[in-house]
Amino acid sequence: xxxxxxxxxxxxxxxxxxxxxADCRFSLADSIKGQKEYLAGHLPGAVFFDLExxxxxxxxxxxxxxxxxxxxxxxxxxxxxxxxxxKTVVAYDGxxxxxxxxxxxxxxxxxxxxVYVLNGGFTQWEASGFPVTTEVPSYQKTVFTISLKHDIVAxxxxxxxxALRQREDVVLIDSREEKRYLGIxxxxxKIAGHIPGAVNKPWMLGLSAGEYRPVSExxxxxxxxxxxxxxxxxxxxxVTATPNFLALKEAGYKNVKLYPGSFSDWISYPxxxxx
Numbered sequence: 001x002x003x004x005x006x007x008x009x010x011x012x013x014x015x016x017x018x019x020x021x022a023d024c025r026f027s028l029a030d031s032i033k034g035q036k037e038y039l040a041g042h043l044p045g046a047v048f049f050d051l052e053x054x055x056x057x058x059x060x061x062x063x064x065x066x067x068x069x070x071x072x073x074x075x076x077x078x079x080x081x082x083x084x085x086x087k088t089v090v091a092y093d094g095x096x097x098x099x100x101x102x103x104x105x106x107x108x109x110x111x112x113x114x115v116y117v118l119n120g121g122f123t124q125w126e127a128s129g130f131p132v133t134t135e136v137p138s139y140q141k142t143v144f145t146i147s148l149k150h151d152i153v154a155x156x157x158x159x160x161x162x163a164l165r166q167r168e169d170v171v172l173i174d175s176r177e178e179k180r181y182l183g184i185x186x187x188x189x190k191i192a193g194h195i196p197g198a199v200n201k202p203w204m205l206g207l208s209a210g211e212y213r214p215v216s217e218x219x220x221x222x223x224x225x226x227x228x229x230x231x232x233x234x235x236x237x238x239v240t241a242t243p244n245f246l247a248l249k250e251a252g253y254k255n256v257k258l259y260p261g262s263f264s265d266w267i268s269y270p271x272x273x274x275x
Contacts, residue, residue, distance in 0.1 A: 003104065003246055004212050005116045007125050010090055014044050014131070020083050020139070021046040022091040024055070024099040025122060034099075041132040043092065043125060047081040047139070051239065055102050062156075062268045064261035065188070065237035074106065075144045082139025088114045095121035095210030098203065101242035105258060111147030117246065119211045152245075154232040154257035156265060160272070162232060163196040171225055172198035175235040175244045176263070183274075188236055191267045193274040195234065199225075203240045206247040218251040230255045234262040 013019045023046040027033035031052055038048040049055055054077055056066040083089055089107060093099035100117045107115040118125070126132055162170040174194045179185045181200040186192035194200070206213055206221060213221075225231065231253060235241035238260040248256045259265075266272050 001119075001212065001215060001250055003116055003250060004119050005090055006119050007128060007130060010043075010118060010125075011130050013088075016088075018086065019088045019090065020081065022081070022083075022089060022100075022103055023048045023122070024051070024091050024093045024103045026051040026093065026099045037094070037122075039134065039136075041126075041134055043122070044131050044133045044135075045137050046092075047137060049077070049081075049091075049103055051099055051102065055099075055106060062261065062265055064263075064265035064268070066239055068109075068238070068260050069106070071110070071146065071148075075110070075146060078107075078110075078144050079142050080139070082142055083112075084142035084144045085112055085114075087142075088116070090116050090118050092118035092121045092125070095123035097121070097207050097210070097212065097243045098240045101246050102239050105152075105242040105245055109149055109152060110144070111149060112144075117212070121210055123210055152257055154259045156259070156261065156269070158257075159195060159232060159234070159259050159266065163198075163273070165197065167230075169228075170230045170232060173201050173225075173231060173233045173241075173244060174198040174263070175201060175203040175233055175241040177202050177204070180236070189264050189267060191274055195263065195266055196273055196275045198234075198275075201244060203235065203243045203247075206243055212243075212247065212250070215250050215252075218247045222248060222251055222253070225253075227253050230257065232257045232259050234259040234266075236262055237264045238262045 025034035091100040091103040183193035233241040233244045
């Protein structure tokens with residue numbers, strides 16, 4: 001796989017000064033759980049990035065529940081962690097895949113290509129008896145050179161064009177579980193349903209026991225979508241859509257975009273319709 005590394009590979013590179021590890025554990029039900037887990041034990045050399053404090057900016061009228069972080073603030077945090085374009089970065093979470101994938105996507109968006117997700121996350125790492133520490137590392141400050149990849153971001157206007165069928169070459173993928181997509185239940189957002197015209201590809205089906213499914217299985221998941229089409233993925237707030245973004249790239253799809261604000265941004269505009 002191009003964007004996923006296994007725990008054995010990372011174990012052999014723990015002493016490699018060109019590899020930086022990012023701990024992205026988080027719980028949507030308990031916002032401080034991830035940091036507590038990090039302090040209780042993490043991979044040697046890992047630095048902690050919090051979904052809401054580091055990988056998102058404050059909630060506003062628009063932008064969804066997890067707006068993209070301010071570029072300058074995020075880059076400052078990356079530089080303090082010793083991350084620049086010369087470093088290979090490996091992100092992990094508890095094994096859910098989504099929080100590490102959010103970090104992975106953000107670095108790709110900033111122009112960093114040497115970033116990967118650890119298959120199985122912390123859960124499988126610890127279960128294998130691999131080293132864990134409570135020592136919080138410090139790194140020499142670096143300079144991160146930004147090169148934004150605008151072509152992997154979809155604006156709300158682009159999504160509107162797809163929803164109104166103004167562009168037949170675009171496929172909208174809703175990454176949430178089927179019950180939320182169908183509007184049968186909605187535990188978080190004020191309105192239930194999905195963006196008109198979107199197809200449902202639940203993000204969690206791209207993983208099995210905390211590991212990303214192999215490329216052959218990812219291709220099978222998206223068999224009904226042409227690789228010639230532009231694909232826009234979204235979820236509730238732009239976090240759990242990132243594993244689908246990663247899976248699509250693994251499956252060979254080249255023209256893939258993330259709608260960062262996702263459904264929670266879509267419904268913040270009263271004129272936007274919902275199916």
